[in-house]
Amino acid sequence: MTTIDHGRSLRTSGPTSHLLDTGESPSCPRCHTDDYLIFEEFVPARQADHSTDLLPASASYSCSECGTFNAHTVPTSWRPPQWFWYS
Numbered sequence: 001m002t003t004i005d006h007g008r009s010l011r012t013s014g015p016t017s018h019l020l021d022t023g024e025s026p027s028c029p030r031c032h033t034d035d036y037l038i039f040e041e042f043v044p045a046r047q048a049d050h051s052t053d054l055l056p057a058s059a060s061y062s063c064s065e066c067g068t069f070n071a072h073t074v075p076t077s078w079r080p081p082q083w084f085w086y087s
């Protein structure tokens with residue numbers, strides 16, 4: 001078990017698909033907007049199985065405008081627009 005170092009000043013340029021340890025609201029890095037995003041998966045923040053740690057919420061999405069795919073952690077309070085749960 002490692003401790004996540006919140007290096008908020010560290011940013012890589014270009015499209016990435018690895019998990020960021022700081023949740024950011026989804027946005028297309030090429031179009032610089034969330035207007036065209038199609039959300040494919042969203043996992044809300046949840047408790048880890050064997051600890052009290054809260055696992056960050058994450059989402060994966062693609063941009064219908066340019067085709068960029070992205071997946072990363074998102075803010076705990078964030079929800080995809082018009083998101084609904086299948087029951």
Ligand SMILES: [Zn+2]
Binds near residue numbers: 036
């Ligand atoms: Zn785009």
